[in-house]
Amino acid sequence: MKQAFLDKLIARLDRIDPGRLQTHFLRLAQEKGLMETIFHAIHEGIIVLDREGRITYANRAAGTLLGFSEEEAVGQPVRRYLRHIEWERVVDLNPDEWARLMSSEIEITYPKQRFLNFYVVPLSAVNSEEAGAVLLLRDITRDRADQATVLESERLSAVTLLAAGVAHEIGNPLNSLTIHLQLMERELRDLPRPQRESLEDLLSVARQEVARLDQVITQFLKAVRPVPPHLEPDSVPEVLHETLDFLKHEIRDREIEVRLSIQEQIPKCHLDRAQVKQAFFNIVRNAIQAMPNGGELRIEVRSNDQFVGIAFADSGPGIAPDDIAHLFEPYHTTRPEGTGLGLMVVQRIVRDHGGEIDVQSVPGAGTTFTVLLPHDQRRVRLLKAPDVQAEAKEGLPS
Numbered sequence: 001m002k003q004a005f006l007d008k009l010i011a012r013l014d015r016i017d018p019g020r021l022q023t024h025f026l027r028l029a030q031e032k033g034l035m036e037t038i039f040h041a042i043h044e045g046i047i048v049l050d051r052e053g054r055i056t057y058a059n060r061a062a063g064t065l066l067g068f069s070e071e072e073a074v075g076q077p078v079r080r081y082l083r084h085i086e087w088e089r090v091v092d093l094n095p096d097e098w099a100r101l102m103s104s105e106i107e108i109t110y111p112k113q114r115f116l117n118f119y120v121v122p123l124s125a126v127n128s129e130e131a132g133a134v135l136l137l138r139d140i141t142r143d144r145a146d147q148a149t150v151l152e153s154e155r156l157s158a159v160t161l162l163a164a165g166v167a168h169e170i171g172n173p174l175n176s177l178t179i180h181l182q183l184m185e186r187e188l189r190d191l192p193r194p195q196r197e198s199l200e201d202l203l204s205v206a207r208q209e210v211a212r213l214d215q216v217i218t219q220f221l222k223a224v225r226p227v228p229p230h231l232e233p234d235s236v237p238e239v240l241h242e243t244l245d246f247l248k249h250e251i252r253d254r255e256i257e258v259r260l261s262i263q264e265q266i267p268k269c270h271l272d273r274a275q276v277k278q279a280f281f282n283i284v285r286n287a288i289q290a291m292p293n294g295g296e297l298r299i300e301v302r303s304n305d306q307f308v309g310i311a312f313a314d315s316g317p318g319i320a321p322d323d324i325a326h327l328f329e330p331y332h333t334t335r336p337e338g339t340g341l342g343l344m345v346v347q348r349i350v351r352d353h354g355g356e357i358d359v360q361s362v363p364g365a366g367t368t369f370t371v372l373l374p375h376d377q378r379r380v381r382l383l384k385a386p387d388v389q390a391e392a393k394e395g396l397p398s
Helices: 001-009 019-041 062-064 087-091 095-099 141-188 193-224 238-246 246-251 275-291 342-354 388-395
Strands: 043-047 055-060 103-108 112-121 135-139 231-236 257-261 269-271 297-305 306-312 356-362 366-372
Touching: 043 062, 043 103, 062 135, 087 342, 103 135, 112 141, 135 297, 141 193, 231 238, 231 275, 238 246, 238 257, 238 275, 238 297, 246 342, 269 366, 275 297, 275 306, 275 342, 275 366, 342 356, 342 366
Parallel strands: 257 297
Antiparallel strands: 043 055, 043 135, 103 112, 112 135, 231 269, 297 306, 306 366, 356 366
């Protein structure tokens, strides 16, 4: 609404009859209603601040982003909803400094974790006599997630390019070493027993290290040269039982107690049996290695309308919050003997099956990996219509 229109209206109030006055005020109300409708329809948050840094107006998007209703926010200091910013200094800033300081990104945790881009415009930039500012907020959480996906894709591409060279430069010498160690073992049989025993110990160490290096390369190539899954209807509990059976000796030697809970009538999923078994193997092995002095591994298999969920909860020391975000990155590991590729393989397999993986950890209380795999009986769940009469009765005094 233009200021000139308001000035003319006020100047002519004494010469306007009631009918015309009503017409002018209706026009004002319509323009105000139109502007508010437009502001409420915008996805970006808009907050108007006075010279004290208090909110004089907020649209619906701002309330959704920061967790308040527009009515209750009016008159409140903006620092109540956006802390760690010196709003008094912001409102008093020289206009030349706005572009330098006040276009930024922030992370909020209430009402939900989001990343916001905000930009502050002084009202004096529009009218030199106006004090205060307009705060514009935009949710960039999805943009951040898309950037992370692109970075991950670029990182995997770089690792893939490196894989061919690694396989060629290390794989062939390893094969040669293995053959020569076998030849040395044959030659040792002709030596006297005292000399043979000491050399056999050294030879055993060398063969173990070669085998360990070969395993690292094998995991590396599986991670960077994924094979598309061959999907067939299969039973998740059966695959899980086979995995645990394969690891039973290591589980027993490390004094791990496995508690298995499987819901009845778990629907089948379209799986690549070998790949899902590899994912389960990596998760269980990680859990076992997190409990070197023994412990408990609880595995639960449940299903809902869309997914079969497999939760692996260990009683280990847990994972530090700073490490959680990097768990699925290549070469990131918290163990000296780890390769940092096992969980990367798990994530790729689960995603290739159209599933999801989640990690929850409490330092000192253990870690839970939850794998969600879409099953063959997925269906749309119809929500029950609300009982209007019952809700009305609940609002009545007894």
